[in-house]
Amino acid sequence: MASAAIIEKSPRWWNSRFVRRFMRHHLAMLGVAMIVILILACVFGPYLLPYDELYIDLRARFAPPFTGYHIFGTDPLGRDLAARLFNAGRISLLVGFFAMLLSTVVGTVVGVTAGYYGGRTGAVLMRIVDAFLSFPSIFLLLALAAFIKPSPFMITVIIAVTSWMEIARIVDAEVRSLRERDFVLAARMVGLSNSTIMFRELLPNAIGPIIVAATLTVARAILLEAYISFLGYGIQPPLPSWGNMLNGAQQYLESAPWLAIVPGIAITLAVTSFNFIGDGLRDALDARSDLV
Amino acid sequence: MTRYLLGRLWQSLILLVLVSMIGFAVLNLAPGGPLSQYTLTPGMTQEALNRIAEQMGLNRPLPVQYADWAWHLVQGDWGKSYRDSRPVLSIITEHLPATLLLMGSSTLISVLLGTWVGVMGATRRYSTFDYSATVGAMIALSIPTFWFGLVCIYIFSVRLKWLPAGNMYTIGNGSIGDYVSHLIMPSVVLALVNVAIWSRYMRTATLDVINQDFVRTAKAKGVSPRRVLFKHVLGNALLPMITLAGLQLPTILGGALVTETVFTWPGMGRLFLDSLGYSDYPVIMGLLMFSAILVLLGNLIADLLVAFVDPRVRLG
Numbered sequence: 001m002a003s004a005a006i007i008e009k010s011p012r013w014w015n016s017r018f019v020r021r022f023m024r025h026h027l028a029m030l031g032v033a034m035i036v037i038l039i040l041a042c043v044f045g046p047y048l049l050p051y052d053e054l055y056i057d058l059r060a061r062f063a064p065p066f067t068g069y070h071i072f073g074t075d076p077l078g079r080d081l082a083a084r085l086f087n088a089g090r091i092s093l094l095v096g097f098f099a100m101l102l103s104t105v106v107g108t109v110v111g112v113t114a115g116y117y118g119g120r121t122g123a124v125l126m127r128i129v130d131a132f133l134s135f136p137s138i139f140l141l142l143a144l145a146a147f148i149k150p151s152p153f154m155i156t157v158i159i160a161v162t163s164w165m166e167i168a169r170i171v172d173a174e175v176r177s178l179r180e181r182d183f184v185l186a187a188r189m190v191g192l193s194n195s196t197i198m199f200r201e202l203l204p205n206a207i208g209p210i211i212v213a214a215t216l217t218v219a220r221a222i223l224l225e226a227y228i229s230f231l232g233y234g235i236q237p238p239l240p241s242w243g244n245m246l247n248g249a250q251q252y253l254e255s256a257p258w259l260a261i262v263p264g265i266a267i268t269l270a271v272t273s274f275n276f277i278g279d280g281l282r283d284a285l286d287a288r289s290d291l292v
Numbered sequence: 293m294t295r296y297l298l299g300r301l302w303q304s305l306i307l308l309v310l311v312s313m314i315g316f317a318v319l320n321l322a323p324g325g326p327l328s329q330y331t332l333t334p335g336m337t338q339e340a341l342n343r344i345a346e347q348m349g350l351n352r353p354l355p356v357q358y359a360d361w362a363w364h365l366v367q368g369d370w371g372k373s374y375r376d377s378r379p380v381l382s383i384i385t386e387h388l389p390a391t392l393l394l395m396g397s398s399t400l401i402s403v404l405l406g407t408w409v410g411v412m413g414a415t416r417r418y419s420t421f422d423y424s425a426t427v428g429a430m431i432a433l434s435i436p437t438f439w440f441g442l443v444c445i446y447i448f449s450v451r452l453k454w455l456p457a458g459n460m461y462t463i464g465n466g467s468i469g470d471y472v473s474h475l476i477m478p479s480v481v482l483a484l485v486n487v488a489i490w491s492r493y494m495r496t497a498t499l500d501v502i503n504q505d506f507v508r509t510a511k512a513k514g515v516s517p518r519r520v521l522f523k524h525v526l527g528n529a530l531l532p533m534i535t536l537a538g539l540q541l542p543t544i545l546g547g548a549l550v551t552e553t554v555f556t557w558p559g560m561g562r563l564f565l566d567s568l569g570y571s572d573y574p575v576i577m578g579l580l581m582f583s584a585i586l587v588l589l590g591n592l593i594a595d596l597l598v599a600f601v602d603p604r605v606r607l608g
Contacts, residue, residue, distance in 0.1 A: 027427065131310035134584045134591075136546035139564065140318075143580050146568045147321045219434065226436050227550060231565065250442060250554070254450050261446075264439035272434035279430060 021284040028280020031273035038270055042093060045086035053083040053240055065258050073258050076248075081262055088240035089266060092222055095156050095241070096270075099221035102160035104167055104214045111171025112198045116179055126172060129165045137162040141224060145233040155234050159221050167213045174206035208285040212278055219274035226267050242267045293606045296599055304592050311584045312365065316358050319577050365581070371574035375567075380578035384560065390460060391559030395548050398479040399537075402486035407533075409487070410494025411526065414502060425495075429488035437547055441481045441554035448477060458556035478555040482547050486540065493536050497529040531602055538594025541587045 022028060046052065056077050065073040065081070072081035114125035132140075144158040178184065179202065187197045222242075228234035229243025237244055242263045249260035345351055349360060364370075370380040409429075413422040449457035455477050456462070461470050501507065502525055510520050549561030556562065560579060567575040599606040 027430075127306060127310055131307055131314055133542065134307060134311050134587045135314070135580065136542040136549065136583050136587065138546035138549050139580050139583050142564065142568060143318055143576050144321070146571065146576060147318065147573075223434075223436055227438055230438055231553065231568075233568065246439065246442070250445075253442065253446050257446050257450070260439070260442045264436065264443065267439065268431075268435050271436070272431055275430050275434050 018284050022280055025280035025283055027276040028284075031276030031280065034269055034273040035277070038089060038266070038273070039093065042086045042089035046083055049080065049083050049086075051080035051083050053079065053087040054238060055079065055083075064256075065262065072262050073256075075245075075259060076252065076256070081258070084240045084245060085242075085262060085266055088242045088245055088263065089270075091152060091235055091239060092225055092242040092267070093270065095152060095159070095225045095235070096218045096222035099156045099159040099163065099225070100214050100218040102156065103164035103217055103221075104210065106160065107164035107167030107213075108171050108203070108210060110164070111168040112175055112203055114168070115172040115175025116194070116198045116202065118176065118179070122172070122176075126169075129168050129172075132162075132165045135162075137224070138227065141228055142231070142233060145228055150233060150236055152235060152239070155225060155228070159224050162224070163217055163220060167210060167217070170209045170213050171203075171206050174209060175202050178202055178205055208281075212282045212285065215274055215278035215281060219271045219278065222267065222271050222274070242270075293599065296606050297596065300592065300595055300599075304588050307588055308585065311588065312362055312581065313358070315577060315581045315584070316361060318580065319361075319573070320354075370578045370581075373567075373575050374572045375570050375575075380574050383563065383575060384578055384582050387558065387560045387563045390557060391545075391548055391552070391561065393475070394478055394482065394551065394557060394559060395544055397475055398482040398486065398548075399544065401479060401483040402490050403537075405483070406487045406490025407494050407526075407530070409491035411498050411521070411529070413491065413495040414498035415521070417499070422495075425491060429492055432484050432488035435484065437481060437485060437550045438554050440484060441478070441551060444477055444481055445554070458554075460558055478551045478557055481554075482544070482551040485547055486544060489540060489543070490533070490536075494529065494533065497532050498525060501525050501528045531598065534594050534598050534601070538591040541590040542583075545583055545586065 051057070056079055057074060061074060061076060063074040065071065072085060074081055075084070110125055110129065114122040114129075141158060141162050144161065145155070148154050148158065175198075184197060184201060187201050192201070225234055225241065226243035226246070229241045230246045232244070232247055235241035235244050237247075245263040246260060249263075252259050349357060352360075368381055370384075372378065373380055373383055409425050413425045416422055445457045448455045456474050458474075460474050462474075507520060507524050510524050511517075515524075548559065549564060551557065552559045552561030553565050560583070564576065564579045566572075567579070
């Protein structure tokens with residue numbers, strides 16, 4: 001009876017130390033709130049507006065924000081900027097999310113393999129990671145975009161191609177530090193296969209840093225998509241994205257500055273939020289932050 | 293020292309080979325491969341294409357093609373531009389100084405400002421200044437560089453008319469003041485992200501040093517706080533920053549490309565974008581390889597510099 005009282009009941013996940021620490025991080029909570037609002041706006045916003053993103057209101061071309069029927073104003077063709085912004089958000093956030101997913105999978109597989117096998121295999125894999133990191137990612141991204149027919153799927157793939165290395169490095173370091181531990185030895189003696197040890201035994205230990213890096217990768221992917229679409233090599237119109245809404249905004253900077261300002265604020269909000277969340281997760285995972 | 297030097301050189305060489313392999317793979321991704329420029333010629337037949345492919349050696353096995361391509365690269369034969377048939381390498385080196393000028397001035401801003409913010413944050417940890425610097429850095433890292441450039445153009449060129457909106461100089465006016473006024477906005481815009489990164493790392497590096505025994509000893513000896521900060525703390529905290537500067541090179545170079553496109557700065561980034569518009573694959577490939585080599589070289593120099601300054605590295 002007495003011993004039962006000593007065994008602490010393990011708390012539910014929403015009450016764990018990690019979650020509580022994360023909830024205390026004001027900026028991260030602000031980030032979560034902003035992302036939720038952005039996602040809700042992008043999912044439901046288009047249904048609430050009287051115009052769809054392709055409707056051309058010729059009498060209201062270049063309408064400034066907050067003046068007429070168009071809350072965020074209109075573009076040079078008289079299309080409603082708010083409707084375009086929300087629809088563009090769907091594309092930009094989806095591209096960011098799936099690029100993160102893909103680069104996390106690739107980076108994790110490469111990192112676990114390199115860390116677990118080590119030796120020559122590990123060295124070769126990690127040198128490939130180094131080589132990829134030697135290219136300024138924007139150069140590599142634009143070169144690939146120039147060679148490949150752009151579609152939202154291909155844009156997602158090439159953003160992932162230029163963003164998986166960070167995670168590979170993190171996972172490699174983490175797995176390398178664990179692979180000589182007793183539990184790995186035990187798993188091997190029991191006769192578990194290499195892939196089971198890699199993905200079922202070792203990988204769960206590295207999940208924290210992976211989630212942090214993945215969150216930051218979403219931010220980075222949104223930025224990269226915005227930039228190549230701004231230059232006209234990313235998402236192609238008429239499909240709107242936050243980046244390609246800025247394409248052409250520069251020539252109207254004098255007459256219609258809101259064309260540049262509105263989508264830019266959306267991008268900045270989304271990227272800042274993901275960076276805040278990533279920072280909060282990092283602090284929450286860092287055991288040392290309890291001491292200060 | 294020699295051993296460290298040779299080891300480091302060998303490492304860079306291996307990386308260079310890997311980089312060239314990735315570059316070659318990208319080249320072969322081009323729709324129609326290196327043949328693409330001929331497929332567009334009117335009246336081109338499959339037969340003629342096959343003949344050209346044979347002349348260009350495209351029917352050889354890939355490793356042979358790679359070796360041939362790499363050998364030409366080493367000899368400085370980087371191919372000819374589709375646009376004006378000039379050698380790729382000389383086109384690139386023509387655009388290099390403008391990019392280096394932009395990167396240099398922007399790095400100067402970010403190092404000075406970033407060091408100051410980082411050291412202030414570390415010496416006044418958890419103060420209002422430190423907190424706002426942390427949040428500010430995160431927001432600075434999140435603002436798209438090209439958009440920030442547009443906003444700056446709108447404020448300082450369109451509204452206030454203080455600074456020119458683009459280019460490196462006014463035609464017919466080559467005075468230093470003219471160059472500087474064109475340089476200010478792009479270098480500040482490019483510095484934004486780098487100040488953020490530099491100040492974060494500088495804060496950590498300073499915190500690592502500030503609590504060490506030799507700093508306490510110096511303080512106990514009665515060395516003035518200013519001298520402790522500049523000589524003992526800063527001298528040691530800046531050491532890891534040399535490596536960081538090398539590692540940040542791809543980011544700065546990529547950022548320069550972004551900034552150049554917004555400010556029509558006549559550097560490598562502008563050239564890259566123009567070449568994309570013309571599907572000028574040899575120049576695109578050349579710039580891709582050139583930028584990677586620049587990065588490898590930068591990292592090598594940074595590491596050698598650290599080894600030169602810090603005996604722990606070269607002897608350990």
